[in-house]
Amino acid sequence: xxxxxxxxxxxxxxxxxxxxxxxxxxxxxxxxxxxxxxxxxxxxxxxxxxxxxxxxxxxxxxxxxxxxxxxxxxxxxxxxxxxxxxxxxxxxxxxxxxxxxxxxxxxxxxxxxxxxxxxxxxxxxxxxxxxxxxxxxxxxxxxxxxxxxxxxxxxxxxxxxxxxxxxxxxxxxxxxxxxxxxxxxxxxxxxxxxxxxxxxxxxxxxxxxxxxxxxxxxxxxxxxxxxxxxxxxxxxxxxxxxxxxxxxxxxxxxxxxxxxxxx
Numbered sequence: 223x224x225x226x227x228x229x230x231x232x233x234x235x236x237x238x239x240x241x242x243x244x245x246x247x248x249x250x251x252x253x254x255x256x257x258x259x260x261x262x263x264x265x266x267x268x269x270x271x272x273x274x275x276x277x278x279x280x281x282x283x284x285x286x287x288x289x290x291x292x293x294x295x296x297x298x299x300x301x302x303x304x305x306x307x308x309x310x311x312x313x314x315x316x317x318x319x320x321x322x323x324x325x326x327x328x329x330x331x332x333x334x335x336x337x338x339x340x341x342x343x344x345x346x347x348x349x350x351x352x353x354x355x356x357x358x359x360x361x362x363x364x365x366x367x368x369x370x371x372x373x374x375x376x377x378x379x380x381x382x383x384x385x386x387x388x389x390x391x392x393x394x395x396x397x398x399x400x401x402x403x404x405x406x407x408x409x410x411x412x413x414x415x416x417x418x419x420x421x422x423x424x425x426x427x428x429x430x431x432x433x434x435x436x437x438x439x440x441x442x443x444x445x446x447x448x449x450x451x452x453x454x455x456x457x458x459x460x461x462x463x464x465x466x467x468x469x470x471x472x473x474x475x476x477x478x479x480x481x482x483x484x485x
Contacts, residue, residue: 235332237371243289244327245386250315250393252286253323256295257310293331294323301424302326304477305417312481317395318414324394325421325439335435337361337387342396343438345405352404353397358384408441413484415440415450416459420480423460423471431469459483 297303306322313319328335340361345353359380366372375383388403397403410418418440426434432444440447448469451462463470475483 235336235369235371237333237369238292238331239383240289240293240331241334241383241390242386243286244293245389245393247286247289247393250320252283253290253294254310254314256287256290257307293327293334295326296330297326298329299424301477302329302421305420305424305480308478308481309417318411320394321408321410321414322417322421324396325418325425325436327390327394328439329425329436334387334390336365339435339438342391342405346407346441347438347443350405352399352402353388355381355384355388358387410441412455416456416484417480419451419456419460419471420473420475420477423473424477429470431471432467 295306297306306326309322310319328338337358341353341358345357362372362375362380362383372380388397391397392399392403395408396406398406422431422434422436422440425436428434431437437444437447442450448464451469451471452464458474460474461472463472
């Protein structure tokens with residue numbers, strides 16, 4: 223069983239509308255306009271971005287720009303930033319970089335992470351076929367008890383956010399379908415498994431990764447995860463200390479050089 227922090231016990235979560243904006247983002251290649259250079263939000267030129275996206279109005283681009291900077295491309299440390307930037311620069315937006323953006327979105331957006339923890343991952347790890355919008359709405363209704371910001375949201379706003387949350391999971395490649403969305407079950411390639419381990423180490427605030435709230439984002443139950451982690455082919459990338467109830471991982475490659483080493 224995974225051990226996660228109880229987000230609902232936080233005094234107040236930082237809740238915003240980024241899920242709605244990103245769930246409605248029609249052209250994810252706009253992200254490459256931000257990742258191409260180490261630009262600060264204030265220096266981004268929405269007019270120049272017309273070469274990167276089908277979104278043409280300055281107002282629309284600026285609206286999405288804030289969500290992209292705050293949720294997709296905000297980094298808490300240089301290691302996570304180096305990992306994300308090198309991948310998107312090399313690969314653009316594809317199924318694998320979308321997973322990295324999914325991980326980073328969860329790290330940066332507390333509401334998104336909460337819904338993942340309470341709705342998506344319980345359904346995923348129990349082998350369910352899909353998730354209904356009403357389940358997401360019910361989850362946010364429960365969260366209202368401890369989060370004043372959500373109490374200010376109307377019923378229609380909650381419905382919209384629930385729909386956009388499921389749409390965002392679809393954009394990340396974790397659900398498919400239109401009216402009825404079904405769960406996708408990704409298997410991480412060797413390259414993506416290594417990248418996840420590096421992301422997990424950078425994201426986790428405690429040395430014992432078995433207690434990390436981010437372990438569920440590897441899409442694998444704990445024992446198969448440990449079994450794969452112990453394979454000798456990964457030894458050049460990280461050193462492992464595992465004692466049954468404790469897991470520590472020491473990365474061996476500089477984050478700036480990881481993608482190049484994997485090629």
